[in-house]
Amino acid sequence: MVPLAALVREICASVAVPVIASGGIMDGRDAATAMALGAAAVQLGTAFLPCPESGAAPAYKRALLEAKTDTTVITRAFSGRPARGLTNAFIAKVAGKEDSILPFRQQNDLTRPMRNAAGQQGIADFISLWAGQGVARSRALPAADLVKTLVDEMLRAEVARP
Numbered sequence: 001m002v003p004l005a006a007l008v009r010e011i012c013a014s015v016a017v018p019v020i021a022s023g024g025i026m027d028g029r030d031a032a033t034a035m036a037l038g039a040a041a042v043q044l045g046t047a048f049l050p051c052p053e054s055g056a057a058p059a060y061k062r063a064l065l066e067a068k069t070d071t072t073v074i075t076r077a078f079s080g081r082p083a084r085g086l087t088n089a090f091i092a093k094v095a096g097k098e099d100s101i102l103p104f105r106q107q108n109d110l111t112r113p114m115r116n117a118a119g120q121q122g123i124a125d126f127i128s129l130w131a132g133q134g135v136a137r138s139r140a141l142p143a144a145d146l147v148k149t150l151v152d153e154m155l156r157a158e159v160a161r162p
Contacts, residue, residue, distance in 0.1 A: 004024050021034035021042045022043040023133075024134045028153020031157075044150075046131045046135055049061065051146060060124065063086055067086060072086055072135060078107070079108040079128065080106060083130055085129045086129035088126070
């Protein structure tokens with residue numbers, strides 16, 4: 001739960017291997033900032049989920065694109081492991097009952113039929129909507145266009161090295 005900038009800076013100062021920054025990177029400026037902090041590369045996850053090439057369910061993509069603010073929470077509700085995702089009805093129903101969540105694998109197996117059925121029916125309230133804190137900056141672009149846009153944004157970013 002350490003902010004990315006602090007984590008990248010500390011890890012780069014502590015290791016002699018290339019560091020790949022990941023977490024909350026949604027645009028070229030974010031990527032340029034991570035690289036200025038010492039990262040050799042960046043990895044983007046949430047940024048690519050709305051792409052047409054992504055296998056994410058349409059309801060999942062819609063929820064990402066409709067997020068206007070960071071409504072993510074850390075939850076074990078769907079899988080039994082802590083993960084960051086958009087809050088939804090299922091997470092709200094489990095709130096306050098965290099001690100009844102099964103460990104990973106069992107909880108994941110238990111919620112799978114619900115997640116599959118909700119995904120097939122286009123109901124975002126009962127699927128895991130994993131997303132980073134930058135989710136409100138999601139864009140629906142083909143992956144190739146997103147990569148080109150990211151590179152253009154990186155080149156235009158004015159980020160000072162620490």
